[in-house]
Amino acid sequence: MEKKQYERPHIIKLNTGMPAKFGMMNDSFLMTHIEGIPVKDLINEHGSPLFVISEQVIRNTFRKAYKAFNTRYPKVQFAWSYKTNYLTAVSNIFHQEGAWAEVVSGFEYDKAIANGIDPKKIIFNGPGKSEEELITAANNGSLIHIDHPDELYQLINLAEATLQKPKVAIRVNMDTGIYPMWDRFGFNYENGQAWDALNKIMNSGKLELMGLHTHIGTFIMSANAYGIAAAKLAELTVGLYTKYNHTIKYLDLGGGFASKNTLKGSYLPGSDTNPGFDDYAEAISTALLNSPIKPENLPILVLETGRALIDDAAWLISSVIGNKRLPSGRRATIIDAGVNILFTSFWYQHQITPAQGHSQYREDTSLYGPLCMNIDCIRESVNLPQLNKGDKLVIHNVGAYNITQWMQFITLRPRVVLIDKDSQIRIIREREKLDNIQMQEQVPESLILHSDSVVFP
Numbered sequence: 041m042e043k044k045q046y047e048r049p050h051i052i053k054l055n056t057g058m059p060a061k062f063g064m065m066n067d068s069f070l071m072t073h074i075e076g077i078p079v080k081d082l083i084n085e086h087g088s089p090l091f092v093i094s095e096q097v098i099r100n101t102f103r104k105a106y107k108a109f110n111t112r113y114p115k116v117q118f119a120w121s122y123k124t125n126y127l128t129a130v131s132n133i134f135h136q137e138g139a140w141a142e143v144v145s146g147f148e149y150d151k152a153i154a155n156g157i158d159p160k161k162i163i164f165n166g167p168g169k170s171e172e173e174l175i176t177a178a179n180n181g182s183l184i185h186i187d188h189p190d191e192l193y194q195l196i197n198l199a200e201a202t203l204q205k206p207k208v209a210i211r212v213n214m215d216t217g218i219y220p221m222w223d224r225f226g227f228n229y230e231n232g233q234a235w236d237a238l239n240k241i242m243n244s245g246k247l248e249l250m251g252l253h254t255h256i257g258t259f260i261m262s263a264n265a266y267g268i269a270a271a272k273l274a275e276l277t278v279g280l281y282t283k284y285n286h287t288i289k290y291l292d293l294g295g296g297f298a299s300k301n302t303l304k305g306s307y308l309p310g311s312d313t314n315p316g317f318d319d320y321a322e323a324i325s326t327a328l329l330n331s332p333i334k335p336e337n338l339p340i341l342v343l344e345t346g347r348a349l350i351d352d353a354a355w356l357i358s359s360v361i362g363n364k365r366l367p368s369g370r371r372a373t374i375i376d377a378g379v380n381i382l383f384t385s386f387w388y389q390h391q392i393t394p395a396q397g398h399s400q401y402r403e404d405t406s407l408y409g410p411l412c413m414n415i416d417c418i419r420e421s422v423n424l425p426q427l428n429k430g431d432k433l434v435i436h437n438v439g440a441y442n443i444t445q446w447m448q449f450i451t452l453r454p455r456v457v458l459i460d461k462d463s464q465i466r467i468i469r470e471r472e473k474l475d476n477i478q479m480q481e482q483v484p485e486s487l488i489l490h491s492d493s494v495v496f497p
C-alpha cells in the first residue's frame with residue numbers, strides 16, 4: 041500500500057461544499073490522463089506548461105454542430121474563424137471536415153491561402169482591409185464582407201480594375217435584445233443604413249451581391265437572439281428580391297455560440313446552463329424557414345462559429361512552482377502558466393483538475409501564474425486539494441483565443457501538441473526560444489556591449 045502523504049494540520053472555516061454566493065464548489069475530480077496519455081509523460085516529453093489539443097474532439101464537435109443545423113435546414117456551410125485558433129494543423133482539421141475559412145485581416149487571409157484553402161472559400165471580414173488586400177481578394181473571387189461606407193465606395197472604385205466583379209456581402213448590425221449592441225461593425229438594420237448600402241450596391245452594378253452577414257457578439261447565452269437576427273436578414277433578403285429581383289446566395293449568421301466554459305460570476309457551471317448547437321440551430325432554422333423567403337430561393341446558411349467548436353478540444357497542463365499563505369489566511373498556489381498564455385482566464389472560471397492522487401482535504405485556493413505582475417491570476421478562488429511543488433494540474437476548455445491572443449511577455453510561449461486520431465502525439469507548434477525573439481531585433485553598432493564597456497565601481 042502506498043504511504044499516505046503527510047499534511048500539516050490547518051485550522052480553517054468549515055467548507056460544507058454547498059453552493060455558495062459564488063457558485064458551486066468546483067468538483068476537481070482527478071485527471072491523470074488526457075485521451076489515455078499520462079499527463080506526467082506529456083510534461084516529461086514536451087515541457088511544462090503545455091497546450092494539448094485533441095483532433096478527435098475537434099472532429100466530433102464539428103460533426104455534432106453540422107448535424108444540428110443540417111437536420112433542420114437544407115443548405116449549411118461552416119467557415120472556420122481563424123482568429124479563434126489559426127494553428128495550421130487545427131485550421132486544416134476544420135477544412136478537412138468541410139469548413140471554409142473566415143478571416144479578419146490580410147495576415148489571416150494570407151495564412152488561409154498558405155494553408156491550402158481555395159480562395160473562393162474564404163470569407164474576408166473585418167473593418168481594416170487595405171486597398172491591396174481588397175484587390176487581391178476581389179481578383180481571387182473571395183467573399184468580401186463590407187464593414188463601412190468608405191469601404192463600399194473604395195470597392196466600387198476598385199471594381200473597374202479588378203479581374204472579376206468583386207463578390208460581396210454587407211455586414212449588418214442590429215438589435216437582437218443583446219446589450220451592449222455590437223453596432224460598431226457593419227451597417228445598422230433599424231436605422232436604414234443597411235438598406236442604404238444595399239441600394240448603392242445594386243444601383244452601382246459594379247459589385248456582385250452574394251450574401252448578407254451579421255455577427256451579433258460572442259458567448260451569446262440566448263439562442264433566441266439568433267432567431268431575431270435570422271428574421272431580420274430574411275426580411276432584407278425578401279426586400280432585395282421584391283425590389284431588384286435579386287436572389288441572395290447566402291445568409292451568414294456569424295459566430296458567437298457559447299462553449300461549455302463558465303463565465304466569471306456564474307452561479308452554475310457553463311456545461312449545465314449554456315445553450316447547445318441544437319438550441320441555436322432550432323432558433324435560426326425556424327426563423328428562416330418561417331420567413332417569407334420562397335423555398336426555391338432559400339439561401340445557404342453560413343456559420344462562422346469559433347469558440348464553441350474548439351474550446352472543449354484543448355487543455356493547458358501546468359506544474360506547481362510553490363505554495364504560500366496570504367496574510368488573509370488563504371492558500372495561494374503558484375503555477376508555471378500565466379495569463380500571458382491564458383487570456384481567457386480574465387473572463388472564464390476555467391475548470392482545474394489535479395493530475396495526481398491527493399488527500400481528501402480541500403481548500404479554497406488562489407491560483408497564480410509565474411509572472412511578476414499582480415494581474416497574473418488564473419483563478420481567484422478554486423476549491424483544490426493540497427498541491428505540492430512539482431505536482432501537475434490540467435486547465436480545461438482552453439482551445440479558443442488563447443493560442444492566438446497569447447503574448448510573448450516575461451516568459452517564452454510553450455509547445456503545442458496534437459493528439460491525433462490514431463492517439464499519436466504530434467508537435468504542431470514548437471516552443472519559443474530566445475533566438476526567435478532576438479531574430480527580430482537589430483542592435484546599432486554603438487550599443488553592442490563589449491566586456492570592457494560595463495564597469496562596476
Ligand SMILES: *Cc1c(COP(=O)(O)O)cnc(C)c1O
Pocket residue numbers: 121123124142144165166255257258259294295296297344345346347348440
Ligand atoms: C470572432 C468572429 C467570429 C467567431 O466568433 P466566436 O464568438 O468565437 O464564435 C465569427 N465571425 C466574426 C466576424 C468574428 O469577428
